[in-house]
């Protein structure tokens with residue numbers, strides 16, 4: 182499949198994300214090896230319909246005033262909206278229950294090389310049908326974070342069927358470069374004016390014939406796990422169905438706070454430069470002792 186920016190198609194997909202069925206188990210070593218190699222894996226059947234229904238209740242609450250950090254973008258010419266919310270779990274009880282009581286922590290835990298699994302933030306993303314121009318540019322999540330070090334992961338659960346045409350794309354192995362590129366502007370609005378410009382812009386991945394681009398279609402409940410250094414992008418929603426996901430993003434003890442301009446989502450007044458991400462806003466759900 183060849184997509185170009187003007188037609189909202191992003192790039193050739195050259196391979197599939199390694200997938201592992203976790204219906205009745207937690208991820209095995211082979212999944213962690215694939216994640217370390219590629220920077221992303223897909224866990225099939227991570228969450229059952231009951232948990233997905235709970236997240237839907239959370240979405241209702243988040244969109245009707247529950248989320249303090251909600252952005253709704255109407256791209257010119259699009260008939261559907263692109264909405265995203267961060268760090269809503271403290272206000273939105275169904276999100277909190279999902280994070281603390283579902284399997285999400287146990288499914289995420291094997292991928293962190295850390296003595297602690299700490300909640301960094303939750304992220305809700307909805308591209309309604311007709312949000313065709315709401316493409317997500319190539320970026321690394323780490324570029325937005327006021328952090329030094331690594332060991333931050335995204336655990337991104339599909340809430341709808343996501344076909345290959347609108348699936349996230351990952352530049353295989355790009356996490357291994359260790360380089361942090363300039364962050365991309367998501368919304369076309371002013372939220373990101375603080376972004377650092379002293380970092381190099383991402384290379385033109387779409388024009389690089391050697392870049393291996395991985396993607397896979399997903400069913401509701403399938404969860405992608407990726408490293409915060411892995412470059413990824415996504416097309417707008419050209420389908421006639423909603424394309425939504427709820428992501429729980431974790432940090433471990435490999436990353437500490439680095440005081441630089443950033444969105445409020447990623448910081449807490451009590452955490453000074455060099456300190457671990459921790460405390461009420463960033464609770465630790467697992468430690469090596471707790472298994």
Ligand SMILES: O=C(O)CCC(=O)C(=O)O
Nearest residue numbers: 306317322349413415428
């Ligand atoms: O699904 C998308 O459009 C983008 C998701 C993404 O880049 C993220 O959650 O970091």
